[in-house]
Amino acid sequence: MLMQPKTLLPFTVLGGFLGAGKTTLLNRLLTQTQDTRFAVLVNDFGALNIDEGLVSRHDGKTIALSNGCMCCSMADGFLSALMTVMDRADEFDHVVVEASGVANPRRIMDIAKLDPGLMPNGSIVLVDCPQFLSQLEDPLINDAVITQLVEADIIVMNKLALTDAATITRVHRRINQLNPGCPTVTNDGENLLPTLLMGADHWVDASTAGSTHRPASVVSAPSHDHGDTRFRSVVLRQTEPINRDDFNRWVEALPPSIIRGKGFIALAESPGEAWLWQKVGRATVLARYSAVEELALALVLIGTSEMPGYDDPSLSGLFVKT
Amino acid sequence: MARAITIFSARKILTMNAYQPVATHVAVSEGRILGVGSLDDLARWGDYTLDTRFADKTLLPGFVEAHCHAMNGSVWENTYVGYFDRTDPDGRVWPGIKSLDGVLERLQEIERTLDDFEQTLVAWGFDPIYFDDGVRMTTSHLDKVSLDRRILVQHSNGHLLNVSRKVLELAGIDASTDVEGVMKDAAGYPTGELGEMAAQYMAYRVTDVRRFDGINANDLWAFARTATNVGVTTATDLHARVEDNNVNDYLAVTRDADYPLRLVPAAAGLTLSIEEGPGHVASLKRHNNDKLFFGLCKIMTDGSIQGFTGRLKWPGYFNGKPNGIWNLPPQTLTDMVEAYHSAGVQMHMHTNGDEASELMINAIENALLKAPRSDHRHTLTHCQMADESQFQRMAQLGICSNLFTNHIYYWGDQHLALTMGPDRAKRMNACGTAKRLGVPFTIHSDAPVTPLSPLFTAWCAVNRLTASGRVLGANECIDVEDALRAVTLGAAFTLHLDHLVGSIEPGKYADFAVLDEDPTGVPVEVLKDVAVWGTVMGGVAYPGAHNKS
Ligand SMILES: [Zn+2]
Numbered sequence: 001m002l003m004q005p006k007t008l009l010p011f012t013v014l015g016g017f018l019g020a021g022k023t024t025l026l027n028r029l030l031t032q033t034q035d036t037r038f039a040v041l042v043n044d045f046g047a048l049n050i051d052e053g054l055v056s057r058h059d060g061k062t063i064a065l066s067n068g069c070m071c072c073s074m075a076d077g078f079l080s081a082l083m084t085v086m087d088r089a090d091e092f093d094h095v096v097v098e099a100s101g102v103a104n105p106r107r108i109m110d111i112a113k114l115d116p117g118l119m120p121n122g123s124i125v126l127v128d129c130p131q132f133l134s135q136l137e138d139p140l141i142n143d144a145v146i147t148q149l150v151e152a153d154i155i156v157m158n159k160l161a162l163t164d165a166a167t168i169t170r171v172h173r174r175i176n177q178l179n180p181g182c183p184t185v186t187n188d189g190e191n192l193l194p195t196l197l198m199g200a201d202h203w204v205d206a207s208t209a210g211s212t213h214r215p216a217s218v219v220s221a222p223s224h225d226h227g228d229t230r231f232r233s234v235v236l237r238q239t240e241p242i243n244r245d246d247f248n249r250w251v252e253a254l255p256p257s258i259i260r261g262k263g264f265i266a267l268a269e270s271p272g273e274a275w276l277w278q279k280v281g282r283a284t285v286l287a288r289y290s291a292v293e294e295l296a297l298a299l300v301l302i303g304t305s306e307m308p309g310y311d312d313p314s315l316s317g318l319f320v321k322t
Numbered sequence: 323m324a325r326a327i328t329i330f331s332a333r334k335i336l337t338m339n340a341y342q343p344v345a346t347h348v349a350v351s352e353g354r355i356l357g358v359g360s361l362d363d364l365a366r367w368g369d370y371t372l373d374t375r376f377a378d379k380t381l382l383p384g385f386v387e388a389h390c391h392a393m394n395g396s397v398w399e400n401t402y403v404g405y406f407d408r409t410d411p412d413g414r415v416w417p418g419i420k421s422l423d424g425v426l427e428r429l430q431e432i433e434r435t436l437d438d439f440e441q442t443l444v445a446w447g448f449d450p451i452y453f454d455d456g457v458r459m460t461t462s463h464l465d466k467v468s469l470d471r472r473i474l475v476q477h478s479n480g481h482l483l484n485v486s487r488k489v490l491e492l493a494g495i496d497a498s499t500d501v502e503g504v505m506k507d508a509a510g511y512p513t514g515e516l517g518e519m520a521a522q523y524m525a526y527r528v529t530d531v532r533r534f535d536g537i538n539a540n541d542l543w544a545f546a547r548t549a550t551n552v553g554v555t556t557a558t559d560l561h562a563r564v565e566d567n568n569v570n571d572y573l574a575v576t577r578d579a580d581y582p583l584r585l586v587p588a589a590a591g592l593t594l595s596i597e598e599g600p601g602h603v604a605s606l607k608r609h610n611n612d613k614l615f616f617g618l619c620k621i622m623t624d625g626s627i628q629g630f631t632g633r634l635k636w637p638g639y640f641n642g643k644p645n646g647i648w649n650l651p652p653q654t655l656t657d658m659v660e661a662y663h664s665a666g667v668q669m670h671m672h673t674n675g676d677e678a679s680e681l682m683i684n685a686i687e688n689a690l691l692k693a694p695r696s697d698h699r700h701t702l703t704h705c706q707m708a709d710e711s712q713f714q715r716m717a718q719l720g721i722c723s724n725l726f727t728n729h730i731y732y733w734g735d736q737h738l739a740l741t742m743g744p745d746r747a748k749r750m751n752a753c754g755t756a757k758r759l760g761v762p763f764t765i766h767s768d769a770p771v772t773p774l775s776p777l778f779t780a781w782c783a784v785n786r787l788t789a790s791g792r793v794l795g796a797n798e799c800i801d802v803e804d805a806l807r808a809v810t811l812g813a814a815f816t817l818h819l820d821h822l823v824g825s826i827e828p829g830k831y832a833d834f835a836v837l838d839e840d841p842t843g844v845p846v847e848v849l850k851d852v853a854v855w856g857t858v859m860g861g862v863a864y865p866g867a868h869n870k871s
Binding site for chain 2: 017018079082083086100101102106107108110111113114115116140141143144
């Protein structure tokens with residue numbers, strides 16, 4: 001029978017066509033988040049390219065599972081592996097699926113929408129900038145490439161160093177046409193902050209501990225954040241319950257430079273209850289969570305360097321900044 | 323010491339060997355064919371025992387099914403609720419069910435036999451597309467079977483699943499569920515019909531059914547029984563997991579002297595890495611014995627045509643649906659072909675749509691340029707839509723085809739109306755063109771997708787009749803003789819086993835299909851109805867389950 005795990009496992013899908021750099025990015029994320037216990041499922045035929053050293057440095061707590069392709073009739077291996085992970089959900093902090101080069105990430109993410117033990121944490125789709133424009137012209141694959149982009153929650157423009165500025169501009173324009181308003185970040189080196197892509201995993205713990213006044217404490221890999229100025233985070237603490245309509249309007253107005261958000265708020269309609277709010281790209285959810293006493297009420301927002309700062313009233317209007 | 327010789331007499335023996343197509347006697351020694359001809363001829367080998375039990379039967383080479391799956395045995399662990407008659411491993415015919423009420427009645431019968439309240443009732447083969455009234459199953463229908471039991475009804479297309487109210491409840495699927503594949507009624511409530519991976523994952527997750535387990539020895543025994551019942555003595559398991567436990571089970575059954583089937587597991591290329599897969603598949607050959615033939619690799623390219631997931635060239639699907647899907651990026655598929663080809667491994671490539679066939683023809687051409695290799699016999703399996711120019715290239719490149727003629731009967735009407743339209747539907751599974759252009763070909767069932775029965779598959783190739791009785795592409799019909807050759811020597815050729823099986827010829831294994839009548843002596847319309855007594859494999863007679871007393 002279905003066991004209800006105590007906490008929800010964040011479920012992240014890494015998508016993008018063959019050659020977009022999914023495996024490289026995944027290996028880097030594993031390097032930078034060594035205190036997180038990942039279950040990594042690779043939805044690609046046999047090739048398990050996860051660096052074994054990384055898996056072992058995670059103290060045997062991260063497992064990597066290789067499975068058949070999950071599209072079409074080939075899903076069985078992947079699904080049985082995922083069921084195995086879910087039977088041991090307590091042993092993990094995060095499930096990451098590296099989708100096959102032709103997979104539609106949304107179809108994988110739908111699993112997390114249904115499974116009560118999982119929490120959708122975003123479909124991150126990588127774009128192979130040097131190849132992207134020709135991929136769009138290739139009738140054998142352009143439908144798969146377009147579907148991946150359209151279904152993305154967060155888009156990462158990758159391999160910028162391998163092409164020129166004019167191409168990057170054209171790629172960016174096509175991305176905007178295909179998925180207008182989707183948060184798009186560039187990745188041209190070492191410093192793509194894991195938190196930006198994987199979410200603030202430790203946020204729940206941090207806020208429970210009442211340590212919300214130090215933004216760095218809610219970023220899951222602060223020690224690897226080499227003073228990077230390309231990404232920002234803002235923590236907003238709530239002092240009194242917010243009217244639901246006001247909150248929804250505030251969410252709607254958040255700019256695309258804010259890529260992720262997560263935290264707990266209380267609503268005026270039920271001041272004794274905490275609601276879990278989460279934002280991944282444009283997608284947001286608000287769900288009843290628990291009684292208020294156990295939690296500090298605050299939200300963390302993570303975005304690119306263009307995101308508004310603490311002082312901007314569009315962010316802090318409803319909150320008291322910390 | 324004189325060798326022990328058994329001579330079988332038959333009313334007629336169709337040998338498939340060119341120098342002596344018809345005979346009355348076949349001599350067998352050490353499990354192999356010593357000679358074929360008249361009793362006088364064969365008596366010159368020396369002392370013999372005359373076995374006359376088939377004196378009124380017709381013998382053919384044991385049928386060879388080059389595209390089926392060992393799951394054909396294990397599906398019978400669950401309840402069959404399909405539209406067409408189907409025979410289980412024990413020879414029991416489960417009559418096709420022609421209405422939704424009939425399906426519910428069968429499920430109620432099974433429900434009455436279940437004592438364990440917690441057991442999930444699983445049914446398979448459900449096919450509402452054939453019901454006249456077009457009615458769909460809902461949870462309310464399944465309420466009539468049980469209000470509390472977890473029930474899963476798998477559709478025959480493999481893509482849809484109907485579940486009971488209890489399953490929806492446990493899976494947390496309700497009106498608020500916003501996930502593709504969860505069918506809803508006009509009022510916004512889920513009907514219990516689930517498509518797509520995510521919804522089905524949840525349904526299986528809240529049951530005790532492990533649909534995702536690999537093949538085991540039990541399955542392989544049940545598979546062999548289904549084969550014997552229809553005259554098959556050599557069969558593929560054409561998408562095999564080849565991990566140690568699977569390999570051990572293949573070994574265990576085939577080492578058993580009583581196991582009545584030669585198995586050809588084709589390693590599932592999707593489950594192996596491109597770096598290690600080719601070497602692994604090649605090295606599996608060291609396990610081979612007289613009933614086990616590793617060394618083949620299956621490559622999956624596109625989806626299915628009736629599921630609108632096959633990859634089509636212009637003008638695409640007749641009803642305007644978008645093009646289908648690749649299982650892997652085309653470049654990766656091309657790289658895989660080169661890797662396996664270069665390692666000397668033979669491949670059977672699943673290609674349904676013509677764009678998929680073209681990709682594989684291109685990939686083989688590329689591999690041949692880089693690593694020339696004669697007699698590779700790579701085979702496009704399904705190859706349902708290949709056109710004349712593609713068959714021409716296949717002929718030039720030495721590519722074989724394994725055509726899915728059963729599709730003409732089971733989905734031909736849908737192909738005409740929805741997928742291909744009136745023109746291209748006629749060229750589907752073009753046996754006539756393959757023969758005319760000299761592309762080596764066989765035909766298949768893809769069991770359990772359609773029933774395992776080479777005589778039925780041959781009947782489809784000869785008559786090209788759809789379920790509604792329409793002839794689909796009369797110009798692609800082939801003769802009975804050609805169709806029978808396709809399910810014996812033709813299939814053996816595509817498996818690189820024609821030196822061992824596929825014809826009744828000295829030196830080959832003594833494998834026969836034993837038929838009550840001469841299939842070349844009956845009207846072509848009833849070819850599929852010729853009764854199969856059972857088989858002889860390695861000189862040993864194995865009656866079908868229906869003939870065991
Ligand atoms: Zn198949």
